[in-house]
Amino acid sequence: MKLSNLLGQRFKEKPAECKLDSHVFLVRGGYIKQVGEGIFSMFMPMKRITKKIENIIREEMDAIGGQEVMFPVVMPATLWEESGRYSAVGSELLRCQDRGGSKLVLGMTHEEAAVHLARNTASSYINFPFMIYQIQTKFRDEPRSRGGLIRVREFTMKDAYSFHTSQQDLEDYYKKCHKAYENIFARVGVPEVISVQSDSGMMGGKVAHEFMLVTDAGEDKLVVCQNEECDFRANMEIAECVFENEPQQAADLTKVHTPNTKTIDDICKLLNVTPDKTAKAVIFLKKESLEPVIVFIRGDLDVNDIKLRNFLHEEVIPDDNTTETGITYGFVGPINLTAKATVLFDSSLKGLTNLVCGANEVDYHYTGFNPERDLDTTIEYHDLSKAFEGCICPKCRKKTIRLCRGIEVGNIFQLGTKYTESMNMQYIDKDGNLQNPIMGCYGIGVGRLAASVCEVRHDDYGPIWPISIAPWHVHICAIRADDPQVSEVANNIYNELQKNHIEVIFDDRDVRPGVMFNDADLLGVPVRVTVSPKTLKRNAVEVVFRDKSFSQDFPTSSASADITALVNSLLS
RNA sequence: CGAGGUGUGGCUCAGUUUGGUAGAGCGCUGCGUUCGGGACGCAGAAGUCGCAGGUUCAAAUCCUGUCACCUCGACCA
Numbered sequence A: 001m002k003l004s005n006l007l008g009q010r011f012k013e014k015p016a017e018c019k020l021d022s023h024v025f026l027v028r029g030g031y032i033k034q035v036g037e038g039i040f041s042m043f044m045p046m047k048r049i050t051k052k053i054e055n056i057i058r059e060e061m062d063a064i065g066g067q068e069v070m071f072p073v074v075m076p077a078t079l080w081e082e083s084g085r086y087s088a089v090g091s092e093l094l095r096c097q098d099r100g101g102s103k104l105v106l107g108m109t110h111e112e113a114a115v116h117l118a119r120n121t122a123s124s125y126i127n128f129p130f131m132i133y134q135i136q137t138k139f140r141d142e143p144r145s146r147g148g149l150i151r152v153r154e155f156t157m158k159d160a161y162s163f164h165t166s167q168q169d170l171e172d173y174y175k176k177c178h179k180a181y182e183n184i185f186a187r188v189g190v191p192e193v194i195s196v197q198s199d200s201g202m203m204g205g206k207v208a209h210e211f212m213l214v215t216d217a218g219e220d221k222l223v224v225c226q227n228e229e230c231d232f233r234a235n236m237e238i239a240e241c242v243f244e245n246e247p248q249q250a251a252d253l254t255k256v257h258t259p260n261t262k263t264i265d266d267i268c269k270l271l272n273v274t275p276d277k278t279a280k281a282v283i284f285l286k287k288e289s290l291e292p293v294i295v296f297i298r299g300d301l302d303v304n305d306i307k308l309r310n311f312l313h314e315e316v317i318p319d320d321n322t323t324e325t326g327i328t329y330g331f332v333g334p335i336n337l338t339a340k341a342t343v344l345f346d347s348s349l350k351g352l353t354n355l356v357c358g359a360n361e362v363d364y365h366y367t368g369f370n371p372e373r374d375l376d377t378t379i380e381y382h383d384l385s386k387a388f389e390g391c392i393c394p395k396c397r398k399k400t401i402r403l404c405r406g407i408e409v410g411n412i413f414q415l416g417t418k419y420t421e422s423m424n425m426q427y428i429d430k431d432g433n434l435q436n437p438i439m440g441c442y443g444i445g446v447g448r449l450a451a452s453v454c455e456v457r458h459d460d461y462g463p464i465w466p467i468s469i470a471p472w473h474v475h476i477c478a479i480r481a482d483d484p485q486v487s488e489v490a491n492n493i494y495n496e497l498q499k500n501h502i503e504v505i506f507d508d509r510d511v512r513p514g515v516m517f518n519d520a521d522l523l524g525v526p527v528r529v530t531v532s533p534k535t536l537k538r539n540a541v542e543v544v545f546r547d548k549s550f551s552q553d554f555p556t557s558s559a560s561a562d563i564t565a566l567v568n569s570l571l572s
Numbered sequence B: 001c002g003a004g005g006u007g008u009g010g011c012u013c014a015g016u017u018u019g020g021u022a023g024a025g026c027g028c029u030g031c032g033u034u035c036g037g038g039a040c041g042c043a044g045a046a047g048u049c050g051c052a053g054g055u056u057c058a059a060a061u062c063c064u065g066u067c068a069c070c071u072c073g074a075c076c077a
Helices: A021-028 A044-063 A077-083 A111-118 A167-188 A236-250 A264-270 A308-314 A418-422 A446-456 A484-499 A513-523 A533-537 A556-571
Strands: A032-036 A039-042 A066-068 A074-076 A095-097 A103-106 A130-139 A154-164 A194-197 A208-214 A220-225 A233-235 A281-285 A292-297 A327-331 A342-345 A355-358 A363-366 A380-383 A401-416 A438-445 A474-478 A504-507 A527-531 A540-545 A551-555
Touching: A021 A032, A021 A446, A039 A044, A044 A066, A044 A130, A044 A154, A044 A167, A044 A446, A074 A077, A077 A103, A077 A111, A077 A418, A111 A130, A111 A154, A111 A418, A111 A438, A154 A167, A154 A446, A167 A194, A167 A208, A167 A401, A167 A438, A194 A220, A208 A220, A208 A446, A220 A236, A233 A236, A401 A418, A401 A446, A418 A438, A438 A446, A474 A484, A474 A513, A484 A504, A484 A527, A484 A533, A484 A556, A504 A513, A527 A533, A527 A556, A533 A540, A540 A556, A551 A556
Parallel strands: A066 A130, A194 A233, A281 A327, A342 A380, A474 A504, A474 A527
Antiparallel strands: A032 A039, A074 A103, A095 A103, A130 A154, A154 A438, A194 A208, A208 A401, A220 A233, A220 A401, A281 A292, A292 A363, A355 A363, A401 A438, A527 A540, A540 A551
């Protein structure tokens, strides 16, 4: 490709409306052009980048047995009525009518279409499992698009749907897909993408992960444990939910928990409180304030029965520390807890208790504490509703939590049977019984991924594309194109590289060097070859990497072969 | 959806308060001088000032309506 012929103007002014670096460079570099709110066209360089990303995704999806298919963009509303989402989803789903008045929707996701495609053709258990995927345009009428390609209304997405005959099979495949995603992000040039637990939202299902590229420009807040042996990573928006669910799962401290966990009796003994065998809960209070510090709950107690805030002020605590509601109180004040004890709590007091945390000797189940008011030097307090740098990880119990922001570049869900049930997809199992397949679904936003890579791979002058997705491999700058010798050498290298199947963009314009170099930086091609009277004087061309990690003269005589070898070594 | 803001050649913007011939820089075309990090001179093309009404002798400018886009928030397969 000759740059003189490339459509799309590069310029040096920063567009006023661009806030994100990726948006600035994609506009300034002639990659994209906005058509409407959250709607963009792509010029050739952007198209080449996204095409390469798509091909990487394709290879990895095929490698885990995916079958590439194509669903329609426009679907009859009746299909979405089957799953119930026609009414369940809000105005993000663009609804319209055809000339006959039939209701249509623009595909924002394709579970319905996937079930529709598969349901009558996979009628026996021997057809399972399988995964189908497509790479296609989606439209979501987002209430607010922003950040160039980071959040748009129309976008290209790879979406995959797997169908299984058992939860175990789904989980096994989910892991394979998780690994495939790691491969994809590594190959695209952002191996630092992490997966975090996420909310399944309107998708249904329980287990879900988002793949996040960590960057300050990200829209999502993340809670990440930095302990290498721990894998706790969650989207902040569900971190609270995770913690809120904890009491249900671990309400009975006598049965659940770490080997270090003591029974309530043991703890009472330790704290020198008379245990009441019939007590439903044991609550330790600050003696002065009577504010609860630690709450233990018996396994037979429904956490919803306790309204801590209410009874605190209504009940008088008698001398024997047991009230009529069958709750035993202890007092923390005079008791010397182990020095390393740690208490996790949620000051927002949503539900009863948010966390169980591990200390060296006991586990505390805690709620309703104001650290500024009640700080006890023998206890470390950590509020997980306001997770902060260095607070305690709810999983590994170490003080290794880091807060960061991330861009969601992909996600995976274990959907279960939500769609196969509602849309009546069934197969006959080994025993002749009708069953609903169990589904998983897996998405990657292609344009957002490309923009995200730009967001984390650029300098002051433009993007630094990883060679796996760069629009071209080599960018030739012919300085003094009017010089016949320069022109001849540059043209020769251009032709030779193309013969060698190297993707090359050739700046053949007769413009000043500064213009050329700045345009080259904006195009972000990994290898730049400069031919000029200056380099020819030393019988050489100059080869530099966009990321500045390499700079060397190549002899003119062998330049094409040397550059080809260099690029091929970078590609492998 | 709430709050704020902006619409003037391809791009970045001035001009609007106080109505009176449509402006600058970049980019673009031609000629010349230049040539290793966005050069310079000369000549030129290109805008019914988002759109529609209204006020006025006269509207980019004042009034009303409307559309588009941006930012913050709400929302978010």
